[in-house]
Amino acid sequence: MAQMNMIQAINDAMNVALASDPAVLIFGQDVGYFGGVFRATDGLQQRYGAHRVFDAPISEGGIVGVAVGLGAYGKRPVVEIQFADYIYPATDQLISEAARMRYRTAGEWWSPITVRSPYGGGIYGGQTHSQSPEGIFTHVAGLKTVIPSNPYDAKGLLIAAIEDDDPVLFFEPKRLYNGPFAGYHDRPVQSWAEHPDSSVPDGHYTVPLGKAKIVRAGNDVTILAYGTMVHVALAAAEETGIDAEVLDLRTLMPLDLDAIVQSVEKTGHCVVIHEATKTCGFGAELAALVQEHCFHSLEAPVERVTGWDTPYPHAFEWEYFPGPARLSAALRRVLQD
Amino acid sequence: MLKNSRGFHVPEPQARPGSEGDFAYIAYDAAGAVDRPPVDVDPKEIRDLAYRLIRVLDDEQRPTGPWRPDLAPDALKAGLRAMMVTRAYDARMVRVQRQGKTSFYMKCTGEEGVAVAAAMALERGDMCFPTYRQQGLLVARNWPLFEMMNQVYSNSRDRLKGRQMPVFYSSREAGFFSISGNLGTQYSQAVGWAMGAAADEARQIAAAWIGEGATAEGDFHYALTFASVYQAPVILNIVNNQWAISSFSGIAGGERTTFAARGLAYGIPALRVDGNDYLAVYAVTAWAAARARQGHGPTVIELFTYRAEGHSTSDDPSKYRAAPACGWPLGDPIERLKVHMIEAGIWSEEQQASLQKEVNEEVRAAGKESEGFGTLKEGDRLSPSTMFDDVYKNMPTHLVRQRAMMLGN
Numbered sequence: 001m002a003q004m005n006m007i008q009a010i011n012d013a014m015n016v017a018l019a020s021d022p023a024v025l026i027f028g029q030d031v032g033y034f035g036g037v038f039r040a041t042d043g044l045q046q047r048y049g050a051h052r053v054f055d056a057p058i059s060e061g062g063i064v065g066v067a068v069g070l071g072a073y074g075k076r077p078v079v080e081i082q083f084a085d086y087i088y089p090a091t092d093q094l095i096s097e098a099a100r101m102r103y104r105t106a107g108e109w110w111s112p113i114t115v116r117s118p119y120g121g122g123i124y125g126g127q128t129h130s131q132s133p134e135g136i137f138t139h140v141a142g143l144k145t146v147i148p149s150n151p152y153d154a155k156g157l158l159i160a161a162i163e164d165d166d167p168v169l170f171f172e173p174k175r176l177y178n179g180p181f182a183g184y185h186d187r188p189v190q191s192w193a194e195h196p197d198s199s200v201p202d203g204h205y206t207v208p209l210g211k212a213k214i215v216r217a218g219n220d221v222t223i224l225a226y227g228t229m230v231h232v233a234l235a236a237a238e239e240t241g242i243d244a245e246v247l248d249l250r251t252l253m254p255l256d257l258d259a260i261v262q263s264v265e266k267t268g269h270c271v272v273i274h275e276a277t278k279t280c281g282f283g284a285e286l287a288a289l290v291q292e293h294c295f296h297s298l299e300a301p302v303e304r305v306t307g308w309d310t311p312y313p314h315a316f317e318w319e320y321f322p323g324p325a326r327l328s329a330a331l332r333r334v335l336q337d
Numbered sequence: 338m339l340k341n342s343r344g345f346h347v348p349e350p351q352a353r354p355g356s357e358g359d360f361a362y363i364a365y366d367a368a369g370a371v372d373r374p375p376v377d378v379d380p381k382e383i384r385d386l387a388y389r390l391i392r393v394l395d396d397e398q399r400p401t402g403p404w405r406p407d408l409a410p411d412a413l414k415a416g417l418r419a420m421m422v423t424r425a426y427d428a429r430m431v432r433v434q435r436q437g438k439t440s441f442y443m444k445c446t447g448e449e450g451v452a453v454a455a456a457m458a459l460e461r462g463d464m465c466f467p468t469y470r471q472q473g474l475l476v477a478r479n480w481p482l483f484e485m486m487n488q489v490y491s492n493s494r495d496r497l498k499g500r501q502m503p504v505f506y507s508s509r510e511a512g513f514f515s516i517s518g519n520l521g522t523q524y525s526q527a528v529g530w531a532m533g534a535a536a537d538e539a540r541q542i543a544a545a546w547i548g549e550g551a552t553a554e555g556d557f558h559y560a561l562t563f564a565s566v567y568q569a570p571v572i573l574n575i576v577n578n579q580w581a582i583s584s585f586s587g588i589a590g591g592e593r594t595t596f597a598a599r600g601l602a603y604g605i606p607a608l609r610v611d612g613n614d615y616l617a618v619y620a621v622t623a624w625a626a627a628r629a630r631q632g633h634g635p636t637v638i639e640l641f642t643y644r645a646e647g648h649s650t651s652d653d654p655s656k657y658r659a660a661p662a663c664g665w666p667l668g669d670p671i672e673r674l675k676v677h678m679i680e681a682g683i684w685s686e687e688q689q690a691s692l693q694k695e696v697n698e699e700v701r702a703a704g705k706e707s708e709g710f711g712t713l714k715e716g717d718r719l720s721p722s723t724m725f726d727d728v729y730k731n732m733p734t735h736l737v738r739q740r741a742m743m744l745g746n
Contacts, residue, residue, distance in 0.1 A: 057563065066563050069531075073530045073533030077529075103727045106496060109515060
């Protein structure tokens, strides 16, 4: 057991995967000698050699296309897209190729690839270093989408993603890399050191894909969150004193619908929060599923708290970011009789 | 000087419907005129090959020059037969499409040599990443016509379970990678596969095909970049059949340079070859395969050919291009190989006629057998509930639920 921040946990997951499976290869921009712009692959090339961990050209489409080919050959590629905002040139290879390979060949080939990508805002990254594009990929049959919220989950989920034989998008909330963040941008930066989920077991373990986690039990309202928003949700519950149950979804596809239904049937209220834009965001799917499965338990309409339907603005980051104040207001609204 | 080359320039082909097309504008080398360098040549020394045209068979179909391959009579007969089977298969599948037994079909008429000669020059373990017009690879690797037809019919024996439109074959056993409709994606995948083989120090290499039109796609350039950077053991074939549906090769950039020349910018040796010359395609593929296998990295090959028919059963080429008055440029690959074999004294018109009969019968028999297992709209079909299989390795609960809904439960 070691105390780790999220970067260290992610690095450790790849270390475990490289050590346990010779088919695992890691590549992406700057991931080799330098160890990645966020240091996620720090030391891995030194340990496993440049044939296992190597730099790739600035070519997201090429990185994922080559990964699909390596997967067809029998390798298990783990690639880094330096920022989720840069993933779009790779969408054809992800959506038309990786996602469909098993289906279109009736199981003759598949794409056991993991695409890691730092994602989300909160670091003054402007519109090209802040986006949350998960909704684009959860819409695609054949892809899995995972978004961790803490070091323990990050390591266990990443090992599970790498070992999974389906293509997995692994979005890493970059604002959480060095410490938990509840949206209080004007307060001192927190470190993972005091957080219980920064205790990370040594060696191999997995957190199964498709399982949500109740991070705060409560009776009055269910907050569905993932990534950075888990910490925002906990802060809003604290701030309002509302007896909220906070569900960390951890995996959006496959989704732990049972956990959602169980919670909402108990609380009768539901607020969905994500940092991505609102319209057609994953929150729309969550809200629809909740009304489809829990309609008779609901005492108020489901609310969505999200980023606004604008590009992510550099100077107005904190007006854009769905922090505890906006979530608290929504919680009060749904609980108003 | 190119016409209409000042200002905003929209390329136009030499002839459109209503005027007479010829191929006089196509310049090419005489058979035997292009040198054959050693496979470990420094790519810088053979840059001219990207602008020449390697030909082995001359106008009388006599082999000549340094690229002439040493092929035994049986090997030539096998190549001829595979090209003839491919053409007969195409003819039958277009007929059944016109009869409404399937939704769509794509012929490779005139381009049989491109795929068949390459398949013969590769080893069986080498992985092919084709486009939809290299059915000749499957035929040359003796993948059953019955299986191909089942796929075209999406019938109850379709190994792809009716999920892919006709001609989008896949056969791991035949080393034929799944076809995509998103053009060019197979190119970077082939490079990835080859990188995997190189990482394992395996003997196998990869070969990819792309149409000249799709060389404008990003994947083409991603693939050449990665192939060059990591020196992947891959053959990157560009099939220049001069037409991308209704757009002539000038719309893809072919007016100003050759497609092979694109390889030069990446430091990859690039060769142009007469795609309708079976012996030349064989020789050039064997040269590139030897390079890859000996660790000298990728090769770009532009196969100059002509799409003798429409793009697919969904377009009428007489609406956008002039019918060539002089036949195909560089001739019919099947006819040329046949004449060569007769000239060489290893074949005869009688044998040709008898083989044609045999091939037609083989295609007919496979067709009958396949149709016995259903066609797109008639006869046996798989259970529609199979549409939910293989989306993921293990079916997630939302798909279990949707499958039950579709089945009315």
